[in-house]
Structure formats: structure tokens, C-alpha cells
Amino acid sequence: MSYQVLARKWRPRTFHELVGQEHVQRALVNALDQGRLHHAYLFTGTRGVGKTTLARILAKCLNCTAAGAGDEGVTSQPCGQCSNCQAIDQGRFVDLLEVDAASRTKVEDTRELLDNVQYAPTQGRYKVYLIDEVHMLSTSSFNALLKTLEEPPPHVKFLLATTDPQKLPPTVLSRCLQFTLKHMPPERIVGHLSMVLEAESVPFEESALWLLGKAAEGSMRDAMSLTDQAIAFGQGEIHHADVAAMLGTLDHRHVLALIEALAEADAARLLSEVASLAEQGPDFAAVLDDVTAILHRLAIAQMVPDALDNGHGDRDDLLALAARFTAEDIQLYYQIGVQGRGDMGHAPDLRTALEMTLLRMLAFRPQGVPKPARTPLPMRGESGNGASEGSESGGSQSGSPSAAPAGEQVSAAPAADEPSAPTPTPSAETVSAPTPEAVPGPARETVPEPAPGPPAEPTSDEPPQQTSTPPWEEAPVDLDGAVAPASAPEGNVEPEAFAPDEAAGTAPASEADSEPPATAPAEKTEPVPAETTEEASPMPAASPGVTDGILTHEAWLAHFETLKLSGLTRNLAAHCMVEEDDGESLHLRLDPSQAAMQAEVHVERIREALAGAGFERRLVITDGELSDALETPRQQADRLAAERHVEAVEALRADPHVKKLEQAFGAQLIEASVKPVVESARR
Template identity: 65%
Template sequence: MSYQVLARKWRPRTFHELVGQEHVQRALVNALDQGRLHHAYLFTGTRGVGKTTLARILAKCLNCTAKGHGDDGITSTPCGECDSCRAIDEGRFVDLIEVDAASRTKVEDTRELLDNVQYAPTQGRYKVYLIDEVHMLSTSSFNALLKTLEEPPPHVKFLLATTDPQKLPATVLSRCLQFTLKNMPPERIVTHLAKVLEAEGIDCEESALWLLGRAADGSMRDAMSLTDQAIAFGQGQVRHADVAVMLGTLDHRHVLALVEALADVDAPRLLAEVAQLAEQGPDFAAVLDDMSAVLHRLAVAQMVPEAVDNGHGDRETILALASRFTAEDVQLYYQIGIQGRGDMAHAPDLRTALEMTLLRMLAFRPQGVPQPAKTPLPLRGAGSGNTPAAPASGAEDPPADARSAGNPAAASSNQPPSEPGPPAEPAPAEHAVEPGAEAEGMPEPPPPWEEPAGEAVTPSPDAPASAPAPVQAGPAPSAPVGLPSQEHATPMAAPEPASTPPYATQQGMAPEADESDTAVLEAPEPAVEVPPVEASIAVEPEPQATVASDALLDHDHWLDCFDSLGLGGLTRNLAAHCVVEADDGRRLTLRLDPSQEAMNAEIHVRRVQEALAGIGIARQLVIEAGELPEQVETPRQRADRIAAERHAEAVAALQRDPHVRQLQDTFGARLIESTVKPAEAAPRA
């Protein structure tokens, strides 16, 4: 006997043997059991999902002659043993007319077919017309079919099948009961293939079945055909290596190896994996596509672990990899991968494009942010409203001995002094850096003479009083409110209280101020002397406060001493969004606004701790992200509020000025409030 391929040998004979189309099976079984049969059925779906098989099973249900099926003989469980069932399975049933519409598209063929509709069935109970690929019929054929399709004789059933229902006229669709068959997921295909191969007595590897399931692309018939080919290729066995060579597809394990190298931030390993891939001559564009798909699955695993697609049979591996990335890194890598895929057309060669894309992922990864040891999954609890877990860089503090090994100054700052006194080794050069001059990842700040123009320099507390003040292109800095040591706590001539709090002049936190009030008017403006704004500002000066080294730091003192910390760049921005949560004399905990959690890196925590030690607050510092208490301002919020109040006062002062009113009355000028810049209080000579 000749060999019968698996796709035909294992074709379902009943509804209960059908795989993966439960929604269609349920509707047809219920209709058969209740006797509610339609005269025309339309089965749609991609190739190899069971359209023709369903039609043949339905034909057997309508014509089964076994006893015990009720009065009309129609059943949802055909016996498969009667003459009608065997004839349908063997393709020789007279009253099952199968028509290939792709080869009989002419209207004459359709008319010839319909001429025999009026005659009663010869052998069975119903005459069943199975028209496959019905969308290939011509327009004239459809028109000829419409009347019979709408009102066929009671002994006729039409079963139509198509892979492209969009090409069917709406008049045909409206006359049929339509069922859309689903694509087979890889999990369902692998399960069915394992059952078939076990029944056939063929040894197989599960990983090889996953390759076949993915290559089938939703078609069970394609999966069966590929399995036949794999059995022949592997000499009676289905092995992963043989199937990979047969399909010519990329081994998914190589893609996972690339992602693991990204998780370890290991550039040499990345290039080594690409070199190993190059020996197999793969499609590097497909490699990048597969990497982007894996990154998408990692993002899903971090947010909703139970929703991870198991199309490759590597769900546990994906969950383990997802915990080794931060959510920000996954999104960044995915975006770079998608952009790199579009740039491949302009690269010298595809391998170069892949390597540059992978290296770009590591190059643009935020520097100074350590990779997490373990990211808890999921990142956000369902419906809990909790914020994501903070990165490992801010979750725990390094041991004291580890800190002292890498930074002696930081180690000494962990020990509270026995009595108030100045620090042993002040570092004025480190803390006098202008905000903005510090960049993330720089081990040391630049020297003072390289500071950007237009920004003020906070004078060092150890600088002699006779030293000339640094040149300033902007407003003069206000006096620090937190003094670093006792030598500054002795009585001295207090400067005139400035009407503008010091926080309003911090970099990036208030508009740049001029030496006088300025406003842009749309009409020509003569020289006008505008009275100083500071005389009308109602904001009271901030009192100077000194935090003793043994005193606990509360939030009011934190606001007072923030400007004297000398922080800059990203470190200043991080600290400006913090409030004091707790201070027990040895450990200081700052609560960070959750919107700024991405900046919470170890390097910034260390710089803030060193700056606090420089003003006599020696603590072990912890910065944790979390919801901020209500009615409590961060330094940034306070500075923004004060800047807004000063701007409103300046606008009001200009609007009261008689000269400005004269310009408005004479020339119809209009004051553009957004251009008003409050003046700084001039220091007393």
C-alpha cells in the first residue's frame, strides 16, 4: 500500500477530532442537535485550518445512515462506518459535489452546475454542494448563483469555502451563515504534533516541534507537511538541529544569547555572538527583527508576566531575562532596534548595521546607572496604584567598609562627630562648582576657570574676605543660609536682607534676572525709569539658619541649607525634588518625587551625601522614590512658587508705573507679561 501523508492520514473525521476551532464546532453541533440548519454555510480562514474538513464532516452529519439518530437521521456524531460515511471519507459519495471554483470560473460552468440542483439526491439524504475557493468565481457566475443560493430546494445544502472573503460580493455574504476559522497558535500545533508523532512511533525533540510550529504560521496542514519533510530529512527522527537546517531559519537561542549579553552590558560578548552568527550566513535584518520581538516580550513580561507569548516555548527564559533589565532599558533598546532596522538600507552591509545597532544600545544606556541584580515582576501591581519598584541603585546602601574602600571621605562622613566643629578636610573646590558645570559620569568637576559664562559661582567658605568677587554675567548670588562650620557662626556684620529668596536664582529654577526690570512693549518706547521692583515685593527674606553637626535635619532646615550645598547638573535636579522623610543622626532618608525616579543613581546619592558632609551634616544617605506628603514643598516647588510670586509683583509694579500707562494710552502699547524679568536686590556696598 502506498504511503499516505500525515496531513491526509490524520485529517479529522468528526467534530470531536477537530483541533483549534471550538467556536465553529460548538455552533454546528448545537445546530445539528436542535435541527436548526441553514441552507448555506461560508467557511473562511487561511490555508490549512480546516475549511474543507469541516464541510466534509458536516456532509457526513447530514447523510449518516446509522440507526439511533432520531427521526430525521441528522446527527452531530456520524458513525464513520455506514456506506455514506465511508463514501464521503473516500471521496466517492455521489451526492457530495465538490467544485473547484479556481478552475471553473466561467458562468457556463456555474449554470451547468445549477441545472442539476432541482433533482433529488441519489444516495444520501441531502445533496451537498461544496464550492472551494469560491472567491475565484467571476461576477457573472456570482450573479447566476444568487437566486439559487437564496432559495435552494429543501434537499440542497451549499457549503462555501474561501481564503479571501473580502472578494465576495455583499449579496453572497448576506445569503450565507459565515464562520471564520482561527489561525492555529504554535502551542496548539506543538501539542498536536507531539500526539501524532507519539502515535506514529517517531522520536522527536520538543524544541524541534516549536520550530515547526512557528514555521507553519498558523496552518495545521503546513505543520503536518513540514513534519513529513523533517522525518524524511532526519531519517525517521525529528531533531532540533536537523529541523533548523531544513527550514533555514535562525536558531532562536542565538537571539537569546544576544539579549543576555545586553543584560550583562558586555560589548565584547555581543560582537563575539554576532561573529558566531555570521558563520551561518543568516539574514541580519531578520536577526534584528527577532531581537526587537524578544524585547517586546520582555516589556510585556515586566508589566503583565502572565500575558507573555509562549510561541517559542521559552516563557520561563523570557521571565528570567525580564528581571535583569530595567523597564527604561528595555524601552530604549526596543526603540534603537526599530530605528536601526530602518537604517539598514543605508549601511555598508547588514552585519555592520546590526553591530552598530547593538553597540548603540549600550552607548546610549544611561551612564552611572548600575544594572539591577533583580527587578521584581510585575513592575506595577494590578489596580494597586503603587509606583514601580525603585532601581537597585537606590534601594540599599553599600556597607560602610565598601564605601570607605572606594571613598575615604565618604567613609569618614558616616561617623557622627563627637562635638561640633569644622570638617577636618574641607573641599571647597568640589563644592564651589557652579550648577550646570557638573555632568553625569564625570569623576571630577572642571576647574573654576572653565565655568560657563552667564552663571554665578558660589564663593568658597574658605576664601579670604579680601578676595575680589568673581565676575558675574547674571544676578549676584545671595548669602548662603546654611553655614558649613563654627567659624562662620561667630557674630559678623549681617548683610542687608534680600527681598528675593536665594532659591529663586538657582540654575534652571527661575527666569534669568537682569539688573533692572525689563518688559517688551509692542509700541516704540522712550527711555523710562521704572521704580525698583524689590520695594514692592511682599516676600519676606529667608532667615539664615545654621545646622549643627549633631542636630537632626528636618525639612525646613533642608530647604534652608539646600542652596549652600553647591550641587549642580543632574545631582542638583535630583536633590531639588526630595523632601526629608527621616533623620536619626546616623541615617538620613530623603523621599524622591516618583516622576524623577530615573535619575536616582548611586553617583548622585554619593555627591549629595558628600555635599551634606561639607556643611556639617555627616549622615548615611538614602534616597527612595515614593509619593510626597501633601502641603510639603520640595526645593524645586518652593523656587517655582517664589519665582511666580516675584514675577507677578514685577508685572503689577510695571502696570502701576505712570510712564508705562502713558505709553499705553498714547501709542496703544501692550505689556507682554511673559517678557517681564524681576530685578535682583542690589548688594550693599
């Protein structure tokens, strides 16, 4: 007996053997069981999904004689053993007329076909007209078919099949009961091929079946034909390498290797994988298409893991890879890949375009967001970011190097003149810190050494005000205590800011009264501790807001700017409130609108900054509703900025020159354009 191809040998004989068209199967089975049969059915779908097979199964259901009691009814489960069923399976049933509309398009052919409609069936219960590729009929043929299609004799059923239903006239569509057959997903194809090959005793590799399922593009018949070809190519066996060579497609594992190199941020490995691909002479444009397709699937794996398809049999691998990327990276890589695909026509060659696109993904990857990759990005010096940022915060706590020359000019005498200070440590810091708030001018600048002697006299006039305000505490409204002339000896303040000895206690105060109050602490003021006889602590335990070494929310606001955080880490911390501090763990509550920014790298940097400030704790940040009674550092900064703006507007409106311009020229002050002068920018 001659060999029968798998597509014909394994063609379904009943509805229950049908694969992947459950929605059509359910409708037809119920209609047959209930006797609610239409006179015209239209099956649409791509090639090889079972349109003709469905029509033949339906013809058997209508004409099977063994299942029903003679001619009394039809069945949804044809026996396959009676003469009618066997004749239909063998293609010799006289009452099943299969017409190829692609070869019989003329109106004369249609009229000849319809001339026999009036005659009763010869062998079966119904005369079934199966018209394949019905969209190929001419307009005249459709017109000739309309009347009969609308009101056929009771013994006639029309089964129409087409791959292009858009070409059918609406008059034909309205006369038929239409069923659209679905594409076969690769998972369904692989499962069916596994069953067939096991029954055929053909050894196979599952990865090879995934290549066949993908190449079939939703057609089960194409998958079976490709399987026949793969069996012949592999001498009775199906192997991954043989199928890849037969199909001429790129091995999917190479594309996954490129994605893994992106996850590692390893440019050297990336170029090595491209070099390995080049040995196979692939289409580099198709490689980039595959990369962007996987990036799309990774985005789905991150957002909705259950929606990730298993089109290449790599679902588990992609779920593992998705955990190694941030959502921002995937979106950026996809956009760069799509843009690079459009730019390939302008590149010197396709390999160069692919390499530059992949390297561009690494070069433009955001550096401030968490980096799940195990190796640092070679072209960006980010490996030391955490250390440098920690050293910066630590340096600002223990003493600013730039302020050392100024601190050397301050003797230990002022600290000794302050017996009313609660502890010697705050008084030692107070010698240097209030200067940014007390004296308008660039408090952080280092100037030539002034004479340290004369300004020390008025220090004893107002010592309580100096010691009551810690160097890092925000006190925008407490200007009186911050303007004490004890700030005069500071070496980091220009000597011109002070009057002679007689006016040392009045000149700075009058000038400070005319200036807008200080705002966010570390944007304008940075603690510059001076060298004293006692070593200053970054955050004294006796300072306001700190009780028994416990950090309160007030101390968090006051000390926030001295943490020297920057970038996304600073933004994350600025939206936090202190929820609880038990001495071992510090709990911060994060604004829910900023929850997407939270990442382990930012939490670690905040913890290191707090440790440098004297708060060595385990840091826990959780997002949740914030208290209306408290404000975050960001809210405080916004409020103070608004207050500065209001004061600046009021100062301008009270200015005589502005009033004169308004009176003389009818000028109007545009409040939105008013920008308060930053304290550190004044001289």
C-alpha cells in the same frame, strides 16, 4: 500499503478531534443538537486551518445513519462506522459533491452543477455541495448561483470555503452563515505535533518542534507537511539542528545571545556574537528584524507579563531577560532598531549596518537611569559616577577645596568674640557662611587676599544675628541678620563690596535692602566653611530643624542644596518630604507623579549624600500623597522663583527710566520676559 502523509492520516474525523477552532465547533455542535441548520455555510481562513475538514465533518453529521434513528434527525457526533461516514471519509459519497471553483470558473460549469440541485439525494439524508476556493468563480457564475443559494431545495446544503472572502460579492456573503477560522498559534501546533509524533513513535526534540510551529505560520497542514519533511531529513528523528538546516532559518538562540549582550551592556560580546552569526552567512536584515521583534516582546513582558506569547518556546527566558532591562532602554533600543533597519540600504554592507545599530543602542542608552546590567558600559565612564558624586557631596560638607585660600585669611578671633552662640560649632561656621546672603556679589569666588585686620572691628556689633542663622539654612526673608558686617572679613568676598571702616556697618545693609531676597539655597549659595580653631560639622546637631540628631522636614529643606545631588537623583530627592526619622531609618515620602523615576541607584546616591552630611541611616523612599501643609524642595524653589520674579517686576515698574519709556513711547513691560538676576552672577 502505500505510506500516507501525516496531514491526511491525522485529519480530524469529528468535531471533538478538531484542533484550535473551538468557536466554530461550539456553534456548529449547538446548531446540530438543536436542529437549527442553515442552508448555506461559508468557512473562511488561511490555508491549512481546517475549512474543508469542517465541511466534511458537517456532511457526516448531516448524513450519519447509525447515531440517529434512521432519517429522523442529524447528530453532532457521527459514528464514523456506518456506510455513509466511511464513504465520506474515503471520498466516494455520491451525495457529497466537492467542486474546485479554481478549475471550474465558467458560468457553464455552474449551470451544469445547479441542474442537478432539484433531484433528491441518492444515498444520504442531504445532498451537500462543497465548493472550495469559491472566490475564484466568475461574476457570471456568482450571478447564476445567487437564486439557488438563497432558496435551495430542503434537501440541499451549500458549504463554501475560501481563503479570500474579500473577493466574494456582498450578495453571496449575505446569503451565507459565515465562520472565520483562526490561525493556529505555535503553542497549539507544537502541542498537536508532540501528540502525533508520540503516537507515531518518532523521537523528537521539543525545540525543533517550535521551529516547525513558527515556520508553519498558523497552518496546521503546513506544520504536518514540514514534520514529514523533517522526519525524512533526520532519518526517522527530529533534531533541532536538522530542522534549522532544513528550514534555512536563523537559530533563535543566536538572537537571544545578542539580547543578553545588550542586557550586559557588553560591546565586546555583542560583536563576538555578530561574528559567530557571520560564519553561517545569515540575512543580517532578518537578524535585526528578529532583534526588534524580541525587544517588542520584552516590552510586553515588562508591562503585561501574562500577555507575552510563547511563539518560540522562550517565554520563561524572555521573562527573565525583561527583568534585566529598564523600560526606557527597551523603548530606545526598539526605536533605534527600527530606524537602523530603514538605514540599512545606505550602509556599506549589511553586517556593518547591524553592528552599528547594536552599538548605537549601547552608546545612546540613558546613563542617569538605573542600569540592571552587571557590567558597566565600556564606552561611557559611568563606573565612577556614584563615587564621584558621593565625593562631591562629601567635599561640600567637610569643606570646599576652592574656598580654602579664603578660609585661611579668617582668624579664630571672631569665633571667640561670640559668647552668646549656642554651641561653638555653629558660630565657627557662621563666620564664613552668611556672606552669600549678606553681601550681593559672587560669594563663591576666591579673590586676592585682602587685609584681614581692619574689617574685624565691627564684628562685635551684631553677633547674635550671625549665630542665629546656620550656614546651610534657607532664610530668604531674614535679610537683617544676614547683612551683618561680620561678613566683611571673608576672604571669598571682593574687597570692593565693603565701604571704609566708618561705613562698614551701613553700606552693605543698604545695598542688600535694594536687592531681591535670596531664594533657593544652594542654587545661589553654597556653604564655604572656613578653617577655624574648631572642626566644623557638616550639619550641626544644634542647628534649627535638627534635634538630637534627628532630621526634620525643615532641616531637609534647609540642607537640601548642600547635598550636592545632580541629574535625575537630584530631581527625585527634590520631590520628597521627610516623613519620619528615628535615628536609624529615614523615611521620605515621594510625589506619586515622580514614582516612575525611583530606582535603587538614586536611593543609594541620596543615602550616601546624607551620610556625608552626618546622617548615616537606612533610607526608605515610598510614594504617596504629600501633605498640603509642607512643601518639597522643588515646590520651595518654584515658590521662591515666583517671588523673585514678582519682586523683579515691581522693581522694574518702579524704575524711573522704565516709567519714562512708558510715558514717552507708550511702552509696555512684558512681565513674562523679566528674569531676576541670579545672586552668584552679580559682581
